[in-house]
Amino acid sequence: MDNNIIVGTAGHIDHGKTTLIKALTGEDTDRLLEEKERGISIELGFTHLQNEETESLNLNLGIVDVPGHQKFVNKMLAAAGGIDLTLIVVAADEGVMPQTKEHLSILELMGAEKAIIVISKKDLVDNEWLELVKLDILDQFENTFAGNAEMITVSAVTGEGIAKLKTKIIKLASNTKVSLNSEIPYYPIDRVFSLKGQGTVVTGTLFKGELFEGQELQLYPSAKKIKIKSMESHQKKLKKVRSGSRVGINLNYPDKNEIKRGDVISTADSLISTNFLEAKLKVLNSINFKIKNGDRIHFHTGTTEVMGTINLYGKQVAFPGDEIFIKIKLDHKISPYYRQKFVIRRFSPIDTIGGGEILEIDPPPRRKINSEKLIAHLNLLEEVDLKTALELFIKNMTGSAAELIQLKKKTALKTEKILELLSDLKEENKIFELKNDSSFIHTDNFKSIEKDIKEIVNDYHQQNRLKVGITREEIRSRLNFDLTKKELDKVLGILTTEQVLQEKDSLIAASNFSVQLTEKEKKQKQFILDKINNNYFSPPTRKELLAEDEELEAVINYLEHNSELVRLDQELYFDKDIFLKLQNLLRKYFRENESIELAEFRDLINSSRRYALVLLEKCDQLQFTLRRGDLRYPGKDL
Template identity: 55%
Template sequence: MQKNIIIGTAGHIDHGKSTLIKALTGDETDRLDQEKARGISIENGFSHLENEKTRAENLKLGIVDVPGHEKFVNKMLSAAAGVDLALIVVAADEGVMPQTKEHLAILDLMGVKKAIIVLTKIDLVDREWLQLIELDLRDHFKNSFAETAEVIRVSSTKEEGINELKELIIKTALRMDQQQRSEIIYFPIDRVFSLKGLGTVVTGTLFSGQLKAEDELSLYPAEKRLKIKSLESHGREEQQANAGSRVGINISGIDKSEIKRGDIIAEPNSLLKSKFFEGELRLVENLNFTVKNGDQIHFHTAALETRGRIYLYNKKKAFPGEKVYITLILEKAAALVFKQKFVLRRNSPLTTIGGGEILELDPPPRRKIDDSRIVNKLKELKNASLKRVVELFIENNQNEPVEIESLKKKTTLKYKSLKEILNELTAEEKILELITEKSYIHQTKLKHVERKILKIVSDYNQKYGLKPGIKKEELRSRLDFKLKRKELDSLLQLLYNKELLKEKNNLIAHSSFQIKLSPEMKEIKDKVIKKYKKHLFSPPTRTEIINNYQLEEELFNYLENEGFLIRLSSELYFHISVLAELKKILKDYFRENESLALAEFRDLIGSSRRYALPLLEKMDQIKVTKRVEDHRYSGENLEI
């Protein structure tokens, strides 16, 4: 199985990083004319280390060479996120310098675990000085990830120690575990250019997933579609590239002008893009200032650099070395992944503040939630198992169920892996699937919503005692939890199964609710029904009944809701028996006749056109009759 390790240099300007890479690989990583003229690195350079040993072990070693000048720390930051193994370069004649310390701090904040300390320019000093420098190195690197790193002495110009360094790099890489990476494709772009005959080319480190020639992917945050024409990794054209590789991609479907450093290539509909993120921040120890709520910052992650503001939870200011939980509000939307590492730098002067990891992508509104509760939720997210993380994302969604598409983006899991976890959580009754393979609600929220539904229905029954129940849409609009129609239906079915609610004609009532008429109301009801039954084919209008009997509209509506009356227009209501009576009349008629005109129907029922037409249209509607032009014929629901 192929193993991919990214090696990144770190260290002060003019300590020999680029010269060291040339000695190791033969490649000149300073490619710009300006870099060659000035003798310093301005952009990140790229190479790879390959020999018989790496080929035998199927080991791919990509190398990122970073600028050492303090003005170009942002370039170093764009490379640091993908580094597995750091080569911390210190010149023997100068020792540890300011950018050595800042680069070390950045690598530490980015979660790099393994380092080799390379003491360069040893030909410029004597042995005694080298021993003193090594002791000094140990003091400076104490309590960092490089504290126990091996130190190797080299002279790049005289090629002393270079073979030993190669062997140490390969041995160290073979012992290293591959980083645990997300399942989805995540490819941050650190260079974009055009090549004659090829078109647009982008390069970067493939953080996760696998790229293949002919893949159709998306550019984030623009979400524009593109296609991979060809791939190159370690100087060779490849059909596929694996996580941890340095990759060049020749793409089509999008112009070079539409792409910039920091953009991401990923699968379509796989990433959340937002300006709002929550996470944990660890401030560096040697800050000489405090970080305050609302401070402007430079935000760095992968190859992205943008500005934003930082807001602290539970604090007004944070001190050097402190660990805090924060909200980040960026100037531009970014497409990040769960637990992605980041570094913050001060707006002016540009100084590294600290770094951490993203825990909530596009968090839900927090206005009504106490800071302490938010901090506890973020702490739990940081330390939780993947299964618990999925559960927390569902539980923390305050105002609506969570859709599986959103969970995929928040967790960066493939559908199959995510569905397995969701099935487990459902079986354990920690969550409920509201719409099959689509949306989910946590049991704690479910209980809240059930209580709310029951209260709304009970209050409605109490207030409108003559109405058989509340309409679903009205119930849905009164909830403080957003539910789609199908989601509400799922919850209502649960309450029906528990015999807490009942439904009739799409009206919802408490299971124990019954309409109770006073003796006076019952007397009026009986009189009205008798009136409609007596004038079966030419009944009074709704307004006439309400005025003549001084009937409340609510009681009239009750007569319809309970099925005593049927409505054919806003004013015309008929006794329910009219349907059976009409069927009988029409059945007798069509035994002797083939068709029926409106005037004939009017005479059949002994009524006027005002009543005959809506009644005949009702017969058409329920397929007792069938209209063809101006005549009716026997319908499929009229059994003769």
């Protein structure tokens, strides 16, 4: 398996970064005419380092050369997130300069871990001066990620130290951990152009996952569909590339003007496009200004740069060296992933403020949450492992269940990996699954829903003492938590299994609830039943019963819900045994007669046409009778 490592340069303008890369690889990474005329790098430059040793180690070393001018720090930032090993270049004749420091700060904020300090232009100074430069570097790089980095002195003009530097680069690169491929592909674009006969080509570093020739993907944040026609890395055509690769992709997308630096290629429905982020900001010690709520900023992550505004949580002002949680509102949508590194710079003058990790992508509204609780939540997200972070994302969904697709977008993990982590959380009783592998709720939120449902049911019982229970849909309409019908069914199923609730005839009731009639209501019940049964096939209508006593309505409804009365239309109620009696009457009648018409049925039950018609139509539905024209014949269920 190939190991794909990106080596990037850093350092002040005119300290020899591009010349150094040419000495290492034989390639001039300054491709623009303006760069050659001015003698400075303006855009990112790309090449690779390859020799017999890298081939024997299956090591692919991509090289990214960054501009050193302060004006082009944004270009350096577009490369910094994908660098695995940094060559911090310091010219021997000038020593550490402002952009050396800023580049070093940016790399540290972006999570850089490995570096080689390259002291260039050795041929321009004597040994005594060289030793002073080394001491200055040690002093200024102390307590940074490059504090213990090896220093190698070189001259790109004479070639001194170049072979030693190559050996060191290969050694460090071969020991660099390859990114895991449990994540979705994440490919930030840093360059877009067209090639005659090929069409649109993009270049970038594959931060995460894998890409395949022919793969159908999505462009973010626009959500446009794209497809990979072909891929090339280090001048080789490839069918598949893995994380850490520097790769050019030929897309079957006709208009290159619709793609720009900062756009991201990934699988469909795998990233959130948003203007809002929450993050931990580490303010640089070196700045000489303070940060205020509402400050305008330049926000950098991946290869994107976008303007925005920051809000500080728990403070109105942040000072040099502070670490603080912030909310970022961006002018345009971006599509980052959880714990992606970022850097922010001041709006004007453009100085680097600090950076950190993105913790919440598209966070929910925070109007009702106090700052202490919010800070505690973000602090947890910063410290926990992926499984616990997944649990927190589910727990943070306080208004609805967490959908699998949302969790995929929040974590930038493959579906299989998320389901594996979710399975662990279920076994640990941290979450409930409401729909198979697609909808989940945290145990704490489930308990809150249980409490709300019990209150809804008990309130219903108090308002409707003589009703057996409440419908599922009414429970759903009263809940503050947004559940689909299937999700609510699952919740109610769990609560009935645990005997918190009971279900009868699709109605939900408290487990200890039963209808209890008062003495007065018992008398009303008997009065109604007597009235119905004394006029068995011609009972009084609902309206007629209520005309005698308006308070009978609740008891009538109770008798209906309790199946002691059968209701056939808005007004007519019959005894519960009405159909058994009708069945017996019809059986006896059809023993002697082939068919029956409405008038004959009316006479059979000794009732009026109104009652006879309703009852006979019900007999048709029950298939006691079979209608042909105006006649009825014995039905199959008689």
